[in-house]
Amino acid sequence: xxxxxxxxxxxxITLLTIFCFTISAFxxxxxxxxxxxxxxxxxxxxxxxxxxxxxxILNTAQNLLESGIxxxxxxxxxxxxxxxxxxxxxxxxxxxIILETQQEGLPTEPxxxxxxxxxxxxxxxxVIISVISTKAKNLKKAxxxxxEALQEGLEINGEEEMVGILADSLENDVPDESLSWLVKxxxxxGKSIIEISEISEELSYLSLLATDxxxxxxxxxxxxxxxxxxxxxxxxxxxxxxxxxxxxISTAKIEPGGTVKPSTxxxxxxxxxxxxxxxxxVGETPTQEAxxxxxEAGSAPEPSTPPAEEAPSPPEN
Numbered sequence: 382x383x384x385x386x387x388x389x390x391x392x393x394i395t396l397l398t399i400f401c402f403t404i405s406a407f408x409x410x411x412x413x414x415x416x417x418x419x420x421x422x423x424x425x426x427x428x429x430x431x432x433x434x435x436x437x438i439l440n441t442a443q444n445l446l447e448s449g450i451x452x453x454x455x456x457x458x459x460x461x462x463x464x465x466x467x468x469x470x471x472x473x474x475x476x477x478i479i480l481e482t483q484q485e486g487l488p489t490e491p492x493x494x495x496x497x498x499x500x501x502x503x504x505x506x507x508v509i510i511s512v513i514s515t516k517a518k519n520l521k522k523a524x525x526x527x528x529e530a531l532q533e534g535l536e537i538n539g540e541e542e543m544v545g546i547l548a549d550s551l552e553n554d555v556p557d558e559s560l561s562w563l564v565k566x567x568x569x570x571g572k573s574i575i576e577i578s579e580i581s582e583e584l585s586y587l588s589l590l591a592t593d594x595x596x597x598x599x600x601x602x603x604x605x606x607x608x609x610x611x612x613x614x615x616x617x618x619x620x621x622x623x624x625x626x627x628x629x630i631s632t633a634k635i636e637p638g639g640t641v642k643p644s645t646x647x648x649x650x651x652x653x654x655x656x657x658x659x660x661x662x663v664g665e666t667p668t669q670e671a672x673x674x675x676x677e678a679g680s681a682p683e684p685s686t687p688p689a690e691e692a693p694s695p696p697e698n
Contacts, residue, residue, distance in 0.1 A: 417452045418443055424459055434469035441476040448483045454493050461500040471506045478513050487520045488541050491548065516548065523547035526561045535568040546578045553585035554592055556602040560584075562609055570615070580615055587622050594630040604629065 421442055425435045438459070445455050455476075462472045475496060483489045492513045499509035523544045530537060537543060547560050560581070567577040584605075591601045608621035 519548040519551040530564045550581045555588045559605040
């Protein structure tokens with residue numbers, strides 16, 4: 382009886398110890414964020430930001446830390462922003478996009494990676510904001526595609542990883558409906574995330590190839606749609622898309638008379654640096670219009686044939 386009583390006392394002491402440790406850890410975590418904010422403040426104080434702008438950034442940074450974004454990621458963005466002379470409102474905009482994505486339960490690592498990539502390449506602040514805004518929208522859309530499959534009763538393991546995979550494919554202009562079909566069909570067939578990822582990457586490659594060949598978004602969407610309608614086998618889908626794409630490319634590149642259209646490689650897959658850029662700025666012949674054969678470099682254009690020679694009228698009496 383005494384032994385049983387001692388066990389109960391020992392159990393209660395253990396519970397009390399665990400409880401005290403939990404409370405202590407929670408308090409330490411709160412204090413840790415305060416300390417981290419002080420560190421960030423000392424970094425920002427060395428900038429040219431006004432007191433209001435500094436508080437604005439620090440408040441958003443605190444929200445990031447409290448939402449689960451790491452101190453190192455937050456600190457790195459601030460340090461790089463100062464180094465690249467970002468204005469305070471651009472820094473806050475970057476933080477706001479990451480925070481909103483985090484609060485929606487979506488993966489933020491892809492956004493943070495894009496920001497750091499932009500800093501490393503000295504990309505303009507407006508381009509960085511545009512890129513991560515698009516990425517955030519693709520993550521949201523990818524999550525919607527995944528939720529549709531879950532609502533139909535499909536069991537999907539590694540949901541966060543799948544969202545990232547689908548978002549990458551959306552970024553590469555793979556049609557929404559094709560990805561939705563891939564998730565539902567692939568999951569129903571018991572394919573693993575690795576297999577679905579590989580197929581998604583293949584679809585991304587085909588979509589980029591189609592874009593590089595000059596096909597419009599509407600043409601690519603129709604091409605993918607027709608391929609899906611013809612079979613229910615995932616492997617055959619990719620083969621059908623590739624076959625149709627090769628036919629489309631061959632048809633699109635060859636003009637009447639056997640003239641090959643110039644490739645659009647120079648302007649595809651590249652982030653725009655200006656909304657007013659024209660093909661002439663990236664190496665294409667300025668005077669060349671779509672569907673016309675290029676003229677020889679440095680030569681004057683051939684005079685057009687007079688209408689009289691094209692359709693001669695009968696001699697007068």
